[in-house]
Amino acid sequence: MAEYKVQFEVFEGPLDLLLYLIKKEEVDIYEVNLTKLATQFIEYIDLMRQFDLEIAGEFLVMASTLMYIKSRELLPVDQQVAVEGEEEGEDPRWELIRQLVEYKKFKDAAARLQLLEAEQENIFPRLPGKLEFESVAPPPKPEVSIFDLLHAVSGVLQRFNQRENLGEIFEDKWTVSEKIEFVLRMVSERGGVRFAELFAGAASRAEVICTFLALLELIRLRRLVCVQPEDFGEIEISRADPAVAVGVPPAVEGGILPPGNASGIPANPEISTDSPPGGTPGSTAGETSAATETRQS
Amino acid sequence: MELKYILESLLFSAQKPLNAKELRDVLAAAAGADEAEATAQSLAKLKENDLIAALEQLAHEHEAAARSYRLACVAGSWQFVTQPEYAPWLKALVGIKARPPRLSQPALETLAIISYRQPITRAEVEQIRGVNVDGTMQTLMERGLVEAVGRAEVVGRPPTYGTTAMFLEYFGLRGLEDLPAADELRRIVVEKPPGPVTAEPGLATTPPEQLALQSAAPEPGEGGKPEAGS
Numbered sequence: 001m002a003e004y005k006v007q008f009e010v011f012e013g014p015l016d017l018l019l020y021l022i023k024k025e026e027v028d029i030y031e032v033n034l035t036k037l038a039t040q041f042i043e044y045i046d047l048m049r050q051f052d053l054e055i056a057g058e059f060l061v062m063a064s065t066l067m068y069i070k071s072r073e074l075l076p077v078d079q080q081v082a083v084e085g086e087e088e089g090e091d092p093r094w095e096l097i098r099q100l101v102e103y104k105k106f107k108d109a110a111a112r113l114q115l116l117e118a119e120q121e122n123i124f125p126r127l128p129g130k131l132e133f134e135s136v137a138p139p140p141k142p143e144v145s146i147f148d149l150l151h152a153v154s155g156v157l158q159r160f161n162q163r164e165n166l167g168e169i170f171e172d173k174w175t176v177s178e179k180i181e182f183v184l185r186m187v188s189e190r191g192g193v194r195f196a197e198l199f200a201g202a203a204s205r206a207e208v209i210c211t212f213l214a215l216l217e218l219i220r221l222r223r224l225v226c227v228q229p230e231d232f233g234e235i236e237i238s239r240a241d242p243a244v245a246v247g248v249p250p251a252v253e254g255g256i257l258p259p260g261n262a263s264g265i266p267a268n269p270e271i272s273t274d275s276p277p278g279g280t281p282g283s284t285a286g287e288t289s290a291a292t293e294t295r296q297s
Numbered sequence: 298m299e300l301k302y303i304l305e306s307l308l309f310s311a312q313k314p315l316n317a318k319e320l321r322d323v324l325a326a327a328a329g330a331d332e333a334e335a336t337a338q339s340l341a342k343l344k345e346n347d348l349i350a351a352l353e354q355l356a357h358e359h360e361a362a363a364r365s366y367r368l369a370c371v372a373g374s375w376q377f378v379t380q381p382e383y384a385p386w387l388k389a390l391v392g393i394k395a396r397p398p399r400l401s402q403p404a405l406e407t408l409a410i411i412s413y414r415q416p417i418t419r420a421e422v423e424q425i426r427g428v429n430v431d432g433t434m435q436t437l438m439e440r441g442l443v444e445a446v447g448r449a450e451v452v453g454r455p456p457t458y459g460t461t462a463m464f465l466e467y468f469g470l471r472g473l474e475d476l477p478a479a480d481e482l483r484r485i486v487v488e489k490p491p492g493p494v495t496a497e498p499g500l501a502t503t504p505p506e507q508l509a510l511q512s513a514a515p516e517p518g519e520g521g522k523p524e525a526g527s
Contacts, residue, residue, distance in 0.1 A: 012403050013428030058428050102425055105482060109413065110405040112477045116468040117405075121394055122384030123469060126366065126377040128310055 014062035015103040017044060022100070029100055034093050035073055038066035069093050144226040144235050149195075152235050153212045156199045160208070174207045179214035183237075187224060192238035195226075298336050300343070301351040301358075304375075305368075314374035317345040317352070324348075372465035373472065397440060407433045408442060412464065412473065413482040416446050416457035434458070442467060 011017045021040050022032050042063055069092050186193050198215065202208045215237070218224040225240045307323055308315060315323075321343060327333065328341030352375055356368040369378045379387055400408065407430050410422050422430050437443040446459035460473070470476060 012406065013426060015427035056428065062427070099425075099427070103427065106406060106409045106413070106425060109409040109476075109478065109482055110402070113405050113409055113412075113468060114400075116470070116477075117399060119381050120467065120469045121396060122381035123369075124379045124384070124387045124391065124394065125314070126309070126379075128312065 014059045015100060017041065018100060019104055029097060029104065034066070034096070035070050038070045041066055065092065065096065069096065144228050148228060148235060149226065152195050153208065156196065156208055157205060160205045174210040176210055176213045176217065179211045180218060183211065183214050183218060184223065187237060187239055192236055195235040195237065198237070300340060301355040304351055305355055308368065308375055308377060314371065314376035316374045317348045321345055321348055369469065370471040371469050372462045403433045404436055408437055411443055411458055412460045412476060415459035418449050418455045418457050420455065
């Protein structure tokens with residue numbers, strides 16, 4: 001009895017319990033006596049009931065299948081009635097055994113996966129540090145202002161100026177939230193994307209605008225940062241330092257520079273001189289761009 | 298200079314695992330450089346298959362040398378990793394690897410079925426396991442090991458599921474063909490043994506010509522309603 005109590009927790013389902021019973025009998029699955037198995041199985045269910053355990057429905061279904069098999073065995077073959085809807089010659093015993101064999105194989109496969117899982121914990125990849133000279137090579141990346149972004153997106157939109165007046169009506173099938181996922185996926189897959197790449201697949205103005213709004217939103221939420229490695233060059237988008245995204249509550253947004261993502265900023269405040277003089281951003285872009293806040297500071 | 302050693306040097310210094318395409322791009326970029334020499338140029342138009350062959354050869358060499366590290370291919374990307382038996386010292390050096398908690402037994406079983414049989418519907422998984430898998434599927438999807446890959450062309454068009462690249466990374470597998478006993482489990486054909494499986498027929502007596510069906514006496518009833526334990 002005591003042995004049962006411990007075992008109950010372990011069974012994942014009726015098949016698992018049946019396998020355990022077969023193993024206890026020390027017989028091959030193909031040679032198991034299903035009638036005897038049915039009796040043992042039902043004994044277990046009775047026991048579970050005694051212990052006030054909730055019996056999952058699957059166990060009851062299996063119990064009824066076993067009872068059915070057992071009852072069929074009581075009749076000689078020539079007297080057995082073919083059940084309606086069941087194929088001629090379909091033996092429920094065989095069906096159950098097939099299921100058990102299959103389940104057993106996958107249970108073994110799961111055990112092998114578990115070994116692999118444990119092994120992975122002990123395998124360490126070589127992660128070389130960044131090579132020394134590499135950090136000197138790229139110039140400090142200036143942050144991008146909202147105007148740089150607007151300029152860039154208007155460049156993308158020009159693509160559609162020529163073909164927009166065909167009188168075709170597009171279905172509005174893009175949403176900003178969808179595009180947020182799209183942008184995040186792209187950035188996380190490639191580590192960083194160029195501005196134009198985001199819009200490469202866009203089919204209409206509306207789609208470009210949706211993607212752009214998604215980009216602005218992600219910058220506001222500090223999930224992404226934009227940099228422009230060289231003046232008038234392509235804007236690059238990469239993931240923000242995750243610590244910053246989590247660490248800064250939205251309430252802080254008011255021009256205070258978060259300490260985390262200021263990778264290249266303190267060095268040269270004059271770097272963004274190529275963008276229009278920063279007189280307006282407070283009114284128009286106060287909530288759209290983290291980069292704008294950076295410039296205000 | 299041999300291709301495999303060029304690749305070795307690249308992988309030795311790479312910041313992340315590189316796949317064959319990325320390595321080929323590097324070779325092409327090196328050939329495009331101004332001072333590119335003949336060797337570099339000869340490697341510009343290499344096929345990915347040749348690259349992979351060279352990588353495999355390199356991995357074999359490392360394996361044969363029985364060093365403390367080896368060249369591993371996980372989810373198609375190549376990287377140098379240490380052998381597991383050196384873990385105690387590495388843990389002291391870099392700390393325990395940040396990994397999500399280990400998978401539970403039901404999760405592993407479900408994952409095993411999906412990985413060998415993908416694309417597979419939820420109902421098919423349940424049929425093999427014999428239990429409901431809603432909860433475990435949810436866990437596996439949340440952990441990014443399993444994803445919906447399409448829809449089955451049967452009534453109701455239920456979604457089908459498959460494993461992700463993260464699955465391969467999590468178990469350190471090169472690809473799905475690298476799963477243990479892959480060919481056996483992909484589609485198991487269970488041979489029906491000859492002859493009856495258990496007891497012989499003819500146990501019971503022949504039933505009478507006509508069974509007089511009395512008004513069915515009410516069955517004792519198996520336990521009645523399942524009462525929640527008080």
